[in-house]
Amino acid sequence: MVRVRFAPSPTGPLHIGGVRTALFNYLFAKNLNGKMILRIEDTDQTRYVEGAEEYIMNSLEWCGIKFDEGIREGGNYGPYKQSERKEIYKKYSKILLDNSNVYMAFDSPEELETLRKENEANGQVFIYNHSTRNKLKNSLALSKTEVDELLNKNTPYVLRFKIPENRTLELYDEIRGEVKFNTNELDDKVLMKTDGLPTYHLANIVDDHLMEITHVIRGEEWLPSLPLHVLLYEAFGWQPPKFAHLPLILKPTGKGKLSKRDGDQMGFPVFPTEWISIGEIYRGYREDGYFPEAFINMLALLGWNPGTEQEIFSMEELCKAFSLERVGKSGSRFDPEKTKWFNHQYLIKKNGNELADLFIPILKEKNIDFSGMDISRICEMLKERVDFVWQLWDESYFFFEAPKEYDEKFMKKSCKEDTSELLEKLASILESTEDFTSETLENNVKAWLEADEIGFGKVMSPFRLALIGAGKGPHIFDVAEIIGKEETISRINKLISVL
Secondary structure, X not given: OOEEEEOOOOOOOOOHHHHHHHHHHHHHHHHOOOEEEEOEOOOOHHHOOOOHHHHHHHHHHHHOOOOOEEOOOEOOXXXXXXXXXXXXXXXXXXXXXXXXXXXXXXXXXXXXHHHHHXXXXXXXXXXXXXXXXXXXXXXXXXXXXXXXXXXXXXXXXXXXXXXOOOOEEEEEEOOOEEEEEEHHHOOOOEEEXXXXXXXXXXXXXXXXXXXXXXXXXXXXXXXXXXXXXXXXXXXXXXXXXXEEEEOOEXXXXXXXXXXXXXXXXXXXXXXXXXXXXXXEEEOEOOOOOOOHHHHHHHHHOOOEOOOOOOOOOOHHHHHHHOOHHHEOOOOEEOOHHHHHHHHHHHHHHOOHHHHHHHHHHHHHHOOXXXXXXXXXXXXXXXXXXXXXXXXXXXXXXXHHOOOOOOOHHHHHHHOOOXXXXXXXXXXXXXXXXXXXXXXXXXXXXXXXXXHOOOOHHHHHHHHHHHHHOOOOOOOHHHHHHHHOHHHHHHHHHHHHHHO
Protein backbone atom coordinates (compact mmCIF):
# COMPACT_ATOMS: atom_id res chain seq x y z
CA MET A 1 0.00 0.00 0.00
CA VAL A 2 1.13 3.53 -0.81
CA ARG A 3 1.99 5.41 2.38
CA VAL A 4 3.08 9.05 2.37
CA ARG A 5 3.70 11.52 5.14
CA PHE A 6 3.74 15.24 5.78
CA ALA A 7 6.33 15.99 8.43
CA PRO A 8 6.44 19.68 9.43
CA SER A 9 8.53 21.18 12.22
CA PRO A 10 6.63 23.28 14.81
CA THR A 11 8.97 26.25 14.43
CA GLY A 12 6.28 28.73 13.39
CA PRO A 13 3.26 29.08 11.10
CA LEU A 14 2.79 26.88 8.06
CA HIS A 15 3.83 28.66 4.85
CA ILE A 16 1.70 28.02 1.76
CA GLY A 17 4.67 26.15 0.30
CA GLY A 18 4.32 23.68 3.15
CA VAL A 19 0.56 23.46 2.62
CA ARG A 20 1.15 22.63 -1.05
CA THR A 21 3.59 19.87 -0.05
CA ALA A 22 0.93 18.43 2.27
CA LEU A 23 -1.67 18.77 -0.48
CA PHE A 24 0.40 16.98 -3.13
CA ASN A 25 1.11 14.15 -0.68
CA TYR A 26 -2.60 13.91 0.09
CA LEU A 27 -3.67 13.93 -3.57
CA PHE A 28 -1.05 11.34 -4.48
CA ALA A 29 -2.13 9.03 -1.66
CA LYS A 30 -5.85 9.35 -2.34
CA ASN A 31 -5.35 8.84 -6.09
CA LEU A 32 -3.78 5.45 -5.32
CA ASN A 33 -6.02 4.52 -2.35
CA GLY A 34 -3.06 5.00 -0.03
CA LYS A 35 -2.58 6.37 3.47
CA MET A 36 -1.63 9.88 4.54
CA ILE A 37 0.33 10.34 7.78
CA LEU A 38 1.06 13.49 9.79
CA ARG A 39 4.30 13.38 11.75
CA ILE A 40 5.54 16.30 13.85
CA GLU A 41 9.33 16.66 13.61
CA ASP A 42 10.16 18.54 16.83
CA THR A 43 13.71 17.35 17.54
CA ASP A 44 15.10 20.89 17.20
CA GLN A 45 14.01 22.17 20.60
CA THR A 46 15.93 25.45 20.20
CA ARG A 47 13.56 26.52 17.41
CA TYR A 48 10.36 25.11 18.90
CA VAL A 49 7.53 27.67 18.96
CA GLU A 50 4.65 27.34 21.40
CA GLY A 51 1.33 26.86 19.63
CA ALA A 52 2.85 26.03 16.23
CA GLU A 53 1.91 22.35 16.42
CA GLU A 54 -1.79 23.10 17.01
CA TYR A 55 -1.65 25.80 14.34
CA ILE A 56 -0.33 23.32 11.76
CA MET A 57 -3.01 20.73 12.48
CA ASN A 58 -5.85 23.27 12.62
CA SER A 59 -4.74 24.99 9.40
CA LEU A 60 -4.57 21.72 7.48
CA GLU A 61 -7.99 20.80 8.83
CA TRP A 62 -9.38 24.10 7.49
CA CYS A 63 -7.81 23.30 4.11
CA GLY A 64 -9.65 19.98 3.96
CA ILE A 65 -6.48 17.87 4.09
CA LYS A 66 -7.32 14.84 6.19
CA PHE A 67 -4.90 12.37 7.75
CA ASP A 68 -5.29 8.63 8.22
CA GLU A 69 -2.68 8.54 11.00
CA GLY A 70 -1.21 11.16 13.28
CA ILE A 71 -1.23 12.69 16.75
CA ARG A 72 -4.99 13.26 16.71
CA GLU A 73 -5.91 10.28 14.56
CA GLY A 74 -3.70 7.68 16.23
CA GLY A 75 -2.42 4.66 14.31
CA ASN A 76 -0.23 1.57 14.53
CA TYR A 77 3.07 3.30 13.77
CA GLY A 78 3.27 5.91 16.54
CA PRO A 79 4.29 7.87 18.41
CA TYR A 80 3.79 10.45 15.65
CA LYS A 81 5.84 13.10 17.43
CA GLN A 82 9.62 12.78 17.20
CA SER A 83 10.28 14.10 20.70
CA GLU A 84 8.46 11.01 21.98
CA ARG A 85 10.69 8.64 19.96
CA LYS A 86 14.08 9.41 21.56
CA GLU A 87 14.82 5.82 22.62
CA ILE A 88 14.15 4.61 19.09
CA TYR A 89 16.77 6.99 17.66
CA LYS A 90 19.33 6.03 20.31
CA LYS A 91 18.90 2.39 19.31
CA TYR A 92 19.51 3.08 15.64
CA SER A 93 22.37 5.51 16.22
CA LYS A 94 24.10 2.75 18.21
CA ILE A 95 23.69 0.40 15.24
CA LEU A 96 25.45 2.95 13.03
CA LEU A 97 28.18 3.45 15.62
CA ASP A 98 28.75 -0.29 15.98
CA ASN A 99 28.96 -0.61 12.19
CA SER A 100 31.42 2.32 11.96
CA ASN A 101 29.03 4.33 9.78
CA VAL A 102 29.16 7.20 12.27
CA TYR A 103 31.89 8.56 14.51
CA MET A 104 32.10 10.70 17.62
CA ALA A 105 33.15 14.30 16.99
CA PHE A 106 34.26 16.30 20.04
CA ASP A 107 34.96 19.60 18.25
CA SER A 108 33.33 22.50 20.06
CA PRO A 109 31.20 25.04 18.15
CA GLU A 110 33.90 27.65 18.90
CA GLU A 111 36.66 25.48 17.41
CA LEU A 112 34.65 24.84 14.26
CA GLU A 113 33.82 28.53 13.89
CA THR A 114 37.54 29.37 14.13
CA LEU A 115 38.28 26.88 11.34
CA ARG A 116 35.54 28.36 9.16
CA LYS A 117 36.92 31.88 9.59
CA GLU A 118 40.49 30.75 8.88
CA ASN A 119 39.34 29.09 5.67
CA GLU A 120 37.31 32.14 4.65
CA ALA A 121 40.37 34.35 5.17
CA ASN A 122 42.20 32.14 2.66
CA GLY A 123 39.32 32.20 0.20
CA GLN A 124 38.29 28.64 1.01
CA VAL A 125 35.21 26.94 2.42
CA PHE A 126 35.59 24.65 5.41
CA ILE A 127 33.86 21.26 5.02
CA TYR A 128 33.87 18.56 7.67
CA ASN A 129 34.43 15.53 5.41
CA HIS A 130 36.98 12.97 4.19
CA SER A 131 39.54 15.69 3.45
CA THR A 132 39.51 17.17 6.96
CA ARG A 133 38.05 14.58 9.37
CA ASN A 134 41.39 12.85 10.10
CA LYS A 135 42.91 16.14 11.31
CA LEU A 136 40.09 17.04 13.67
CA LYS A 137 38.95 16.16 17.16
CA ASN A 138 36.99 12.96 16.56
CA SER A 139 37.11 9.22 17.15
CA LEU A 140 38.62 8.61 13.70
CA ALA A 141 41.62 10.86 14.28
CA LEU A 142 42.13 10.29 18.01
CA SER A 143 43.45 7.15 19.70
CA LYS A 144 41.10 4.98 21.76
CA THR A 145 42.85 6.24 24.91
CA GLU A 146 42.21 9.87 23.94
CA VAL A 147 38.58 9.13 23.12
CA ASP A 148 38.06 7.31 26.43
CA GLU A 149 39.66 10.21 28.27
CA LEU A 150 37.28 12.69 26.64
CA LEU A 151 34.30 10.47 27.42
CA ASN A 152 35.39 10.13 31.06
CA LYS A 153 35.46 13.92 31.29
CA ASN A 154 31.90 14.04 29.88
CA THR A 155 33.13 16.10 26.95
CA PRO A 156 30.14 16.90 24.72
CA TYR A 157 30.18 15.21 21.35
CA VAL A 158 28.00 14.68 18.29
CA LEU A 159 27.69 11.70 16.01
CA ARG A 160 28.66 12.45 12.41
CA PHE A 161 27.90 10.23 9.44
CA LYS A 162 31.00 8.97 7.67
CA ILE A 163 30.39 9.79 4.01
CA PRO A 164 32.16 7.24 1.78
CA GLU A 165 34.86 8.57 -0.54
CA ASN A 166 35.07 8.58 -4.35
CA ARG A 167 31.56 7.42 -5.14
CA THR A 168 29.16 8.70 -7.76
CA LEU A 169 25.57 8.19 -6.69
CA GLU A 170 23.14 7.87 -9.60
CA LEU A 171 19.73 8.39 -8.00
CA TYR A 172 16.24 8.73 -9.38
CA ASP A 173 13.73 11.45 -8.60
CA GLU A 174 10.10 10.85 -9.59
CA ILE A 175 9.83 14.42 -10.90
CA ARG A 176 13.36 15.26 -12.09
CA GLY A 177 14.52 11.89 -13.36
CA GLU A 178 18.13 10.84 -12.85
CA VAL A 179 20.28 13.00 -10.57
CA LYS A 180 23.96 12.43 -9.82
CA PHE A 181 26.05 13.26 -6.75
CA ASN A 182 29.76 12.92 -6.02
CA THR A 183 30.28 11.85 -2.40
CA ASN A 184 33.56 13.81 -2.23
CA GLU A 185 31.49 17.00 -2.36
CA LEU A 186 29.34 16.02 0.63
CA ASP A 187 30.00 16.83 4.28
CA ASP A 188 29.76 14.49 7.24
CA LYS A 189 26.41 15.62 8.63
CA VAL A 190 25.65 15.50 12.33
CA LEU A 191 23.10 12.75 13.07
CA MET A 192 22.96 12.95 16.88
CA LYS A 193 23.41 16.23 18.76
CA THR A 194 25.07 16.80 22.12
CA ASP A 195 21.65 16.88 23.81
CA GLY A 196 21.03 13.27 22.76
CA LEU A 197 18.38 14.23 20.21
CA PRO A 198 18.74 13.27 16.56
CA THR A 199 18.99 15.77 13.74
CA TYR A 200 16.39 15.81 10.99
CA HIS A 201 18.44 13.45 8.85
CA LEU A 202 18.59 10.48 11.22
CA ALA A 203 15.10 10.84 12.69
CA ASN A 204 13.60 11.29 9.24
CA ILE A 205 15.16 8.13 7.82
CA VAL A 206 14.40 5.96 10.86
CA ASP A 207 10.80 7.17 11.04
CA ASP A 208 10.13 6.81 7.32
CA HIS A 209 11.42 3.23 7.44
CA LEU A 210 9.54 2.21 10.59
CA MET A 211 6.34 3.89 9.39
CA GLU A 212 6.69 2.04 6.07
CA ILE A 213 6.63 5.20 3.97
CA THR A 214 6.69 4.26 0.28
CA HIS A 215 7.06 7.73 -1.27
CA VAL A 216 8.77 10.81 0.12
CA ILE A 217 7.26 13.88 -1.57
CA ARG A 218 8.92 17.04 -0.29
CA GLY A 219 10.20 20.46 -1.34
CA GLU A 220 13.07 21.08 -3.74
CA GLU A 221 15.18 22.49 -0.91
CA TRP A 222 15.66 18.91 0.35
CA LEU A 223 17.19 17.67 -2.90
CA PRO A 224 20.80 18.26 -1.68
CA SER A 225 20.00 15.95 1.28
CA LEU A 226 18.96 13.09 -1.01
CA PRO A 227 22.42 11.45 -1.29
CA LEU A 228 22.91 11.45 2.50
CA HIS A 229 19.47 9.94 3.02
CA VAL A 230 20.04 7.22 0.45
CA LEU A 231 23.44 6.45 2.02
CA LEU A 232 21.75 6.17 5.42
CA TYR A 233 19.26 3.66 4.04
CA GLU A 234 22.22 1.77 2.62
CA ALA A 235 24.05 1.85 5.97
CA PHE A 236 21.04 0.31 7.71
CA GLY A 237 20.54 -2.22 4.92
CA TRP A 238 17.05 -0.91 4.19
CA GLN A 239 15.25 -0.41 0.89
CA PRO A 240 14.73 3.36 0.40
CA PRO A 241 11.34 4.81 -0.58
CA LYS A 242 10.80 6.60 -3.87
CA PHE A 243 11.65 10.30 -3.77
CA ALA A 244 9.98 13.28 -5.44
CA HIS A 245 11.16 16.86 -4.94
CA LEU A 246 8.54 19.51 -5.67
CA PRO A 247 9.45 22.75 -7.48
CA LEU A 248 9.53 26.05 -5.59
CA ILE A 249 6.66 28.52 -5.36
CA LEU A 250 8.21 31.70 -6.74
CA LYS A 251 7.62 35.36 -5.93
CA PRO A 252 5.01 37.20 -8.06
CA THR A 253 7.96 38.73 -9.94
CA GLY A 254 9.10 35.20 -10.81
CA LYS A 255 12.53 35.55 -9.24
CA GLY A 256 13.29 33.76 -5.98
CA LYS A 257 11.28 31.75 -3.49
CA LEU A 258 8.03 33.24 -2.19
CA SER A 259 8.52 34.58 1.34
CA LYS A 260 6.53 36.21 4.13
CA ARG A 261 8.20 39.49 3.26
CA ASP A 262 6.72 39.36 -0.26
CA GLY A 263 3.25 39.05 1.25
CA ASP A 264 3.91 41.95 3.64
CA GLN A 265 5.18 44.18 0.84
CA MET A 266 2.57 43.29 -1.77
CA GLY A 267 -0.46 42.90 0.49
CA PHE A 268 -1.36 39.22 0.42
CA PRO A 269 -1.12 36.43 3.01
CA VAL A 270 1.40 33.59 2.79
CA PHE A 271 -0.14 31.53 5.60
CA PRO A 272 -3.39 29.53 5.39
CA THR A 273 -4.82 30.94 8.62
CA GLU A 274 -3.98 33.84 10.90
CA TRP A 275 -0.87 33.43 13.06
CA ILE A 276 -0.53 35.53 16.20
CA SER A 277 3.01 35.84 17.51
CA ILE A 278 4.53 38.05 20.18
CA GLY A 279 3.59 41.58 19.20
CA GLU A 280 2.65 40.63 15.64
CA ILE A 281 -0.34 39.27 13.73
CA TYR A 282 0.22 37.59 10.38
CA ARG A 283 -2.70 37.47 7.97
CA GLY A 284 -4.23 34.21 6.82
CA TYR A 285 -6.27 33.25 3.75
CA ARG A 286 -9.17 32.20 5.96
CA GLU A 287 -9.33 35.58 7.72
CA ASP A 288 -8.96 37.44 4.41
CA GLY A 289 -12.19 35.81 3.27
CA TYR A 290 -10.96 33.00 1.03
CA PHE A 291 -12.91 29.78 0.77
CA PRO A 292 -10.73 26.76 1.64
CA GLU A 293 -11.77 25.09 -1.64
CA ALA A 294 -10.55 28.10 -3.64
CA PHE A 295 -7.28 28.26 -1.72
CA ILE A 296 -6.62 24.55 -2.31
CA ASN A 297 -7.63 24.76 -5.98
CA MET A 298 -5.14 27.59 -6.49
CA LEU A 299 -2.34 25.70 -4.71
CA ALA A 300 -2.93 22.52 -6.71
CA LEU A 301 -2.25 24.34 -9.96
CA LEU A 302 1.04 25.78 -8.68
CA GLY A 303 3.43 23.23 -10.10
CA TRP A 304 0.91 20.64 -11.29
CA ASN A 305 -0.71 20.69 -14.73
CA PRO A 306 -3.85 18.59 -15.31
CA GLY A 307 -3.12 18.43 -19.04
CA THR A 308 -6.49 20.01 -19.90
CA GLU A 309 -8.00 23.50 -19.95
CA GLN A 310 -9.92 22.81 -16.73
CA GLU A 311 -9.05 25.16 -13.87
CA ILE A 312 -11.81 24.64 -11.31
CA PHE A 313 -11.43 21.37 -9.40
CA SER A 314 -13.13 20.05 -6.31
CA MET A 315 -10.93 18.14 -3.88
CA GLU A 316 -12.49 14.91 -5.14
CA GLU A 317 -11.68 15.83 -8.75
CA LEU A 318 -8.11 16.72 -7.78
CA CYS A 319 -7.67 13.33 -6.10
CA LYS A 320 -8.82 11.56 -9.26
CA ALA A 321 -6.72 13.64 -11.65
CA PHE A 322 -3.44 14.06 -9.74
CA SER A 323 -0.20 12.33 -10.69
CA LEU A 324 3.47 13.11 -10.09
CA GLU A 325 4.11 12.75 -13.82
CA ARG A 326 2.35 16.07 -14.41
CA VAL A 327 4.29 17.98 -11.73
CA GLY A 328 6.82 20.29 -13.38
CA LYS A 329 10.51 20.61 -12.60
CA SER A 330 10.68 24.40 -12.67
CA GLY A 331 9.27 26.82 -10.10
CA SER A 332 5.75 28.26 -10.37
CA ARG A 333 5.13 31.98 -10.05
CA PHE A 334 2.56 32.93 -7.43
CA ASP A 335 -0.13 35.30 -8.72
CA PRO A 336 -2.18 37.10 -6.02
CA GLU A 337 -4.75 38.30 -8.57
CA LYS A 338 -5.27 34.79 -9.91
CA THR A 339 -5.83 33.66 -6.34
CA LYS A 340 -8.65 36.22 -6.02
CA TRP A 341 -10.04 34.96 -9.32
CA PHE A 342 -10.29 31.45 -7.90
CA ASN A 343 -12.18 32.75 -4.88
CA HIS A 344 -14.54 34.67 -7.16
CA GLN A 345 -15.30 31.48 -9.12
CA TYR A 346 -16.24 29.64 -5.94
CA LEU A 347 -18.26 32.59 -4.65
CA ILE A 348 -20.45 32.91 -7.76
CA LYS A 349 -21.13 29.17 -7.68
CA LYS A 350 -22.89 29.64 -4.33
CA ASN A 351 -26.58 30.50 -4.39
CA GLY A 352 -28.16 33.49 -2.64
CA ASN A 353 -29.15 31.52 0.46
CA GLU A 354 -25.62 30.17 0.95
CA LEU A 355 -24.14 33.65 0.61
CA ALA A 356 -26.80 35.15 2.89
CA ASP A 357 -25.75 32.74 5.64
CA LEU A 358 -22.21 34.10 5.32
CA PHE A 359 -23.21 37.77 4.90
CA ILE A 360 -25.71 38.05 7.77
CA PRO A 361 -23.00 37.73 10.48
CA ILE A 362 -21.25 40.71 8.87
CA LEU A 363 -24.46 42.74 9.02
CA LYS A 364 -24.96 41.77 12.66
CA GLU A 365 -21.41 42.80 13.48
CA LYS A 366 -22.18 46.23 11.99
CA ASN A 367 -25.43 46.43 14.00
CA ILE A 368 -27.45 46.74 10.79
CA ASP A 369 -31.21 46.25 10.98
CA PHE A 370 -32.00 43.95 8.05
CA SER A 371 -35.43 42.79 9.21
CA GLY A 372 -37.78 42.38 6.28
CA MET A 373 -34.93 42.54 3.76
CA ASP A 374 -34.40 39.80 1.19
CA ILE A 375 -30.70 39.22 1.96
CA SER A 376 -30.61 36.16 -0.28
CA ARG A 377 -31.76 38.19 -3.29
CA ILE A 378 -29.33 41.00 -2.53
CA CYS A 379 -26.44 38.50 -2.42
CA GLU A 380 -27.55 36.81 -5.64
CA MET A 381 -27.85 40.19 -7.33
CA LEU A 382 -24.37 41.38 -6.32
CA LYS A 383 -22.20 38.25 -6.25
CA GLU A 384 -20.73 38.81 -9.71
CA ARG A 385 -19.32 42.13 -8.49
CA VAL A 386 -17.23 40.79 -5.60
CA ASP A 387 -14.38 38.37 -4.91
CA PHE A 388 -15.11 37.98 -1.18
CA VAL A 389 -18.23 37.84 0.96
CA TRP A 390 -17.02 40.78 3.07
CA GLN A 391 -16.99 42.95 -0.08
CA LEU A 392 -20.77 42.56 -0.34
CA TRP A 393 -21.20 45.33 2.22
CA ASP A 394 -19.45 47.89 0.01
CA GLU A 395 -21.75 46.89 -2.84
CA SER A 396 -24.96 46.77 -0.81
CA TYR A 397 -24.83 49.31 2.05
CA PHE A 398 -27.43 51.51 0.32
CA PHE A 399 -30.06 48.80 0.76
CA PHE A 400 -29.79 49.26 4.52
CA GLU A 401 -28.94 52.96 4.90
CA ALA A 402 -30.25 56.01 3.09
CA PRO A 403 -27.53 58.22 1.56
CA LYS A 404 -26.04 60.63 4.09
CA GLU A 405 -24.25 62.54 1.34
CA TYR A 406 -24.19 62.58 -2.46
CA ASP A 407 -21.36 62.11 -4.92
CA GLU A 408 -20.72 65.71 -6.01
CA LYS A 409 -19.36 64.88 -9.46
CA PHE A 410 -22.28 62.59 -10.31
CA MET A 411 -24.76 65.06 -8.81
CA LYS A 412 -23.43 67.92 -10.96
CA LYS A 413 -23.60 65.73 -14.05
CA SER A 414 -27.09 64.29 -13.47
CA CYS A 415 -29.05 67.13 -11.82
CA LYS A 416 -30.31 70.07 -13.89
CA GLU A 417 -32.81 72.92 -13.34
CA ASP A 418 -35.85 70.71 -14.00
CA THR A 419 -34.60 67.70 -12.00
CA SER A 420 -36.64 68.49 -8.86
CA GLU A 421 -39.82 68.74 -10.92
CA LEU A 422 -39.07 65.44 -12.68
CA LEU A 423 -38.34 63.71 -9.36
CA GLU A 424 -41.64 64.95 -7.93
CA LYS A 425 -43.47 63.44 -10.90
CA LEU A 426 -41.46 60.19 -10.48
CA ALA A 427 -42.43 60.03 -6.82
CA SER A 428 -46.13 60.43 -7.64
CA ILE A 429 -45.96 57.61 -10.21
CA LEU A 430 -44.22 55.32 -7.71
CA GLU A 431 -46.73 56.29 -5.02
CA SER A 432 -49.65 55.29 -7.24
CA THR A 433 -48.07 51.95 -8.23
CA GLU A 434 -49.70 49.21 -6.18
CA ASP A 435 -47.65 46.30 -7.51
CA PHE A 436 -44.30 47.62 -6.25
CA THR A 437 -42.14 45.13 -8.17
CA SER A 438 -39.13 45.94 -10.30
CA GLU A 439 -40.78 44.97 -13.58
CA THR A 440 -44.01 46.92 -12.96
CA LEU A 441 -42.14 49.99 -11.72
CA GLU A 442 -39.89 49.99 -14.78
CA ASN A 443 -42.83 49.62 -17.16
CA ASN A 444 -44.79 52.45 -15.50
CA VAL A 445 -41.86 54.86 -15.47
CA LYS A 446 -40.90 54.05 -19.07
CA ALA A 447 -44.51 54.64 -20.18
CA TRP A 448 -44.44 58.12 -18.59
CA LEU A 449 -41.07 59.05 -20.08
CA GLU A 450 -42.07 57.90 -23.57
CA ALA A 451 -45.45 59.65 -23.38
CA ASP A 452 -43.87 62.96 -22.31
CA GLU A 453 -40.83 62.43 -24.59
CA ILE A 454 -38.41 62.78 -21.68
CA GLY A 455 -34.92 61.33 -22.01
CA PHE A 456 -34.40 58.20 -19.92
CA GLY A 457 -31.16 59.48 -18.39
CA LYS A 458 -32.72 62.77 -17.27
CA VAL A 459 -34.72 60.84 -14.66
CA MET A 460 -32.79 57.61 -14.12
CA SER A 461 -29.51 59.28 -13.09
CA PRO A 462 -31.07 61.47 -10.39
CA PHE A 463 -33.25 58.50 -9.34
CA ARG A 464 -30.04 56.49 -8.81
CA LEU A 465 -28.47 59.40 -6.95
CA ALA A 466 -31.53 59.58 -4.66
CA LEU A 467 -31.52 55.89 -3.76
CA ILE A 468 -27.79 55.17 -3.70
CA GLY A 469 -26.02 58.53 -3.37
CA ALA A 470 -23.66 57.78 -6.28
CA GLY A 471 -23.61 56.64 -9.88
CA LYS A 472 -23.18 52.95 -9.10
CA GLY A 473 -25.14 49.92 -8.01
CA PRO A 474 -27.39 47.29 -9.59
CA HIS A 475 -30.60 47.77 -11.59
CA ILE A 476 -32.26 50.73 -9.88
CA PHE A 477 -35.80 49.33 -10.03
CA ASP A 478 -34.56 46.20 -8.25
CA VAL A 479 -33.17 48.44 -5.52
CA ALA A 480 -36.50 50.25 -5.25
CA GLU A 481 -38.45 47.00 -4.93
CA ILE A 482 -36.15 45.67 -2.19
CA ILE A 483 -36.10 48.80 -0.03
CA GLY A 484 -39.87 49.28 -0.55
CA LYS A 485 -42.23 52.08 -1.56
CA GLU A 486 -42.03 54.14 1.61
CA GLU A 487 -38.22 54.21 1.75
CA THR A 488 -37.90 54.82 -2.00
CA ILE A 489 -40.17 57.88 -1.94
CA SER A 490 -38.53 59.15 1.26
CA ARG A 491 -35.12 59.09 -0.42
CA ILE A 492 -36.44 60.86 -3.53
CA ASN A 493 -37.99 63.60 -1.38
CA LYS A 494 -34.75 64.00 0.54
CA LEU A 495 -32.83 64.65 -2.69
CA ILE A 496 -35.50 67.10 -3.83
CA SER A 497 -35.06 69.04 -0.60
CA VAL A 498 -31.29 69.09 -1.08
CA LEU A 499 -31.67 70.34 -4.65
